[in-house]
Amino acid sequence: MDGRLQERWDAIIFDFDGVLCDSNDLKGETFATLYAHEGPEVQDAIRAYHRDNGGMPRREKLARFERDILGRALDEDRLDRMVAGFAAAVEEAVIACAEIPGATDFLATHAGRPALFIISATPHEEMLRIAERRGMTDRFVSVHGSPPSKAETAAMLIARHGLRPGRVAFVGDAVQDYAAATALDLHFVGVRDADGRHPFPDGTLTVADLRDLPAALATL
Incomplete structure (x- = not known):
């Protein structure tokens, strides 16, 4: 699976709350x-x-x-x-706070293969401190909070790193995550809440937690 993910994807972008952290x-x-x-x-x-x-x-x-x-x-x-x-x-x-199940294992296995990023609505400096204190910073190429918007930050990363939109996945739990991915023609994987709910259109690929993410990414 590791090699297939690296071959398929240039980058994976993660939201933070509800995706990496159960907050x-x-x-x-x-x-x-x-x-x-x-x-x-x-x-x-x-x-x-x-x-x-x-x-x-x-x-x-x-x-x-x-x-x-x-x-x-x-x-x-x-x-x-x-x-x-x-x-x-x-x-x-x-x-x-507790992690979303599978987050640590996914990041440990796939950091740098492909490139990983965080884009969160949390204020930027606060998001940097949280990632550092949780020991996550070295798993990511970069960590980003707000402002600007998630779509603007994702567009900047695509341009800066020469990423191909068709080879970038956005993993999120909110409508704003889905909207950012859609606006930039990125693939999207939604993370459901503890009750199995999600706010995305019917047919959106979703996972219960990050233990299921490698298999979901392999289907795209």
Whole structure:
């Protein structure tokens, strides 16, 4: 399998939360905690919005909570404080979070064969720290957070490294991951959540976790 993956693929791009690290629910609970004073109904709405809108930068997500769920005018100072509060609460927890099953084995087996990248909606400097603290940095050619968008970062990597889109796979768990792959004509493999759900169109190739990824990539 190792040789076949290397022959087939120039690169594999990974999202982080819910793909390499089992941190989606952790982040959802952290968002909900920021709104504890708003009551349980608002918190449930926050959790649902987070679950249905993975891959969105946290500042944009918090702004949408304020506008779409709470129906109030956006206060940039308040938004700044909430972004800072979220970051302070979540970074150490993500560093300590369990992996998605199969992540460590896949990275150990395939690092450099083909080239591996992370593109995450997590702020860039924070994503670099998390990857370093989790001992993952040396498995990847480079690690990227936001901004810019995932599609913009993927396009930059394709140009910088001379990658062929038909030989690049994007592995993600969110609509934004699928959209980035589709916009650039990359192959896509979705990762389902613990309940077997995913947000992708019918017929999208998905896996339960990264133990199934080599076999999935071999079918493309």
